[in-house]
Amino acid sequence: MAVETQAAQLVGPVTSPRPGSVRQAWRSFKWATWLGWVSESNWTDPWLFFIYALAKPISSALIVLVMYTVVARADVTSPLFAYLYVGNAFFQYVFQTSSGMAWVVLDDREWNRTLKFVWMSPVHIGWYFVGRSMAKVLVATLSVLVLLVFGWLVLGVKLNTVGWGYGLTAFAIGLAACVAVGLLLSGTLLLLANKGDYVSEGVGGLIYLLAGAVFPIDVLPAWVRPISLGLPHTYWLEGIRRGFVGGESMSPFLAQFSDGQVMLRLAAITAIWVTVSLLWFTYCRRRVAQLGLVDMVTMH
């Protein structure tokens, strides 16, 4: 007893945050962000890291550019090109955030074998996954900035400077939607033995197709449109285009909504998705603990 009292006096009061508190969430998010950044970037020097990180999104944008110029005879001043270009640029956030959170499960469980230790530590596992994906969000932000500047300076994409407040608001709400999809995916992958990478890539591809990232949703078959309208990403990209590009919407269907209606729909549908994702993630977290799957290794 005397030793324990002396040890307590030396160590001082224990300051672990209360489970479920804001402080725990912040600490989990903060240190997971640091860990994610170190994990993503410490395999090489910074310059090479950024070259590797930017090569994919820039190539993806150039593919759309070449496809457009091949058919439309290089009319890059057309509003349709700005529509394609800006939508494709910002869609990097979906791939990086949503798929990135899913890949955290695969990386930590299969490759690093650290998930069980994180699970046992006093962190909020949901905020841990969110924080781990923030490094990819940072890389996505950098690539979007590079693409926008390249599009504006080199390709002559006309960007709208007046509506940036609207665009940034839409962007912030949509980022929450991307995180919600990421939570859905990471919760699901905690329960899946394999095929996790196909699930995350497949969901990203589905959203790319249905949200009108690189073409107006009017091109899709009519029976698919209700699904498109149920995705927050559809309104997110529309809001971003209205804010950063301006002009008339290239989608006749979405053009019927005013700016306020687009923002309202975005906020409402995002709120629904965030709620559903939190409920699903909570269920998956409990189920994983019940079934003892935290340290499941599938030799992925």
Next chain:
Amino acid sequence: MKRNWLETNLRAAWARAYVRIVGINRDLSWIFWEGVLPILSVAAYVFIYKALGAPEEYVGFVVLGGVMTAFWMNVLWAMAANWFFEKHGGNLEIYFQSPTHPAAILLGMAVGGIFATTLRAVILLVLGSWLFDVRFGTANLGLAFLAFGITLIALYGLGMMFASLYLLYGREAYHLSNMLQEPVFLLSGFYFPVKSLNFYVAAFGSLIPLTLGMDAVRQLVFGSELGWLPVPLELGLLTGLGILFLWGALWALKLMERLAKREGRLTLRWQ
């Protein structure tokens, strides 16, 4: 002695191919995950062309490009990066301790990879053609299959060469494979005629056998208006690339063996 050496290596190649021919196809869910799901990215590019009012043959380009994507991803992850993953799984030392030439293991990986990926590619091709009403010309179908076959030999030769070279890398190997996806889709003209690119860019992209292979196949099934180089020239260049990469694979194996003896780090994990 010579016959035993040949028999041993062929049996090793078959054993390595067996996993990819039989093992991974046992779980039939691959039909959905690897055969059907990739249609989503193909569909996105198809709808881009439809939104732009592109001619119908461009839709065919996209479907073919999607099919070839499966092969390129297989070369990147199941050939080039495979030994890197085997190193971390502990199998690499077993391969080198076995009484076979490492080239036999690479051959087995390539044969198995071609078989497994072709199954998936056929599903994607049939599904994509049906969904988007793509019509392929049949007049030069035999030559198209020949072009496709030569392309695969050259492509998997490149993969075999990369498999050895990747062992020189640590974690960079994973990131390199990750990085070589979209840039290669761009340089090789997966979704548009490679003729659209600057000549020198297309020439550089031709180092990837898929560039010339896809262009040749497109010309043979959709007509030569959007082709880059004449088909006989492309087939000749592909044959040359195949020989070069297969020789390169053997050279890379020797280099790797030399480095392994000198530096003793090739089987070190978590570098």
